[in-house]
Amino acid sequence: MQLTHSTADARKHRNALTGTVALVPTMGALHAGHLKLIEHGRSLADHVLVSIFVNPTQFGPGEDFDRYPRTLEVDLERCQAAGAAGVFAPSVDQMYPPAAPDVQVDVPELTSDLEGAFRPSHFAGVCRVVMKFFNVIQPDIAVFGQKDYQQLKVIQAMVADLLMPVRVVGMPTMREDDGLAMSSRNRYLSADDRRHAVGAYKALLQAKRMIEDDGETDPAAVERAMQQTLEAHHFDVDYAVLRHPQTLARLDCVEPSLTHGVAALIAARLDEVRLIDNMIIGASATA
């Protein structure tokens, strides 16, 4: 497995690979969810490249950029074991040359709400860095997790509108045994908060039951129930909402038989640890 740190070396390595390439962009601190993305990439392409970069432009002031876990040595072992052909782990200066003017790429219709409302410059930073990775690696396929559901929709929209020659693939969320979505940030949770964290999954399951089993059609009723479940598990709730799974638009009425189902989306905090999760509810749901 090849490790590269500069954009020039990453390009050189990519160009030396024959056949198709799948890229798995990450911020490192890899867990089994990331490894699933790598595995899936291997089933779709001849080679998988992984980027590991804690991207400063997607963190707002006061967020956890400085303390975000950085575990490159272990990450490299995991990538190798998962069969990655290479890891691109650039420095901040490689990705953002100091004197260069800022460039913005954004998808305003999909980013003003939900994560975008709580992290105002987040998606501009995500789009910018993902675009840079696509331009360095020029992958045929890029694999993202549905755990970051809004991010997946934003990247799909960016790629479609800017006619970028890459196929974006979304992968289901990997969960711990009790249902908690795997996330690099779970390691911040105290033992007590870790026990309460399952409340996020319970809230999503409750929304699913209300819609699919009880036939609830009022989004506000489902949202209230999710909020209560989260609060019962000690969460401070940023949002717990139902949205159209493609446009992320608010819904007047819930119909689980909608072609694309209904997206239940949560962001909530246990002490200072902010977790997100989601579930697509409805018979023929796809991301």
Ligand SMILES: Nc1ncnc2c1ncn2[C@@H]1O[C@H](COP(=O)(O)OP(=O)(O)OP(=O)(O)O)[C@@H](O)[C@H]1O
């Ligand atoms: N549990 C999971 N299952 C599937 N994919 C996941 C999971 N967690 C993260 N991913 C995906 O892995 C990619 C890299 O994500 P990232 O490195 O931010 O990890 P993370 O665990 O989501 O960390 P964070 O705590 O920062 O949200 C993204 O496409 C993300 O959606």
Ligand SMILES: CC(C)(CO)[C@@H](O)C(=O)[O-]
């Ligand atoms: C896509 C990404 C690697 C861009 O920094 C990040 O937002 C993430 O890990 O989901």
Ligand code: BAL
């Ligand atoms: N997986 C999303 C990265 C972030 O929270 O910045």
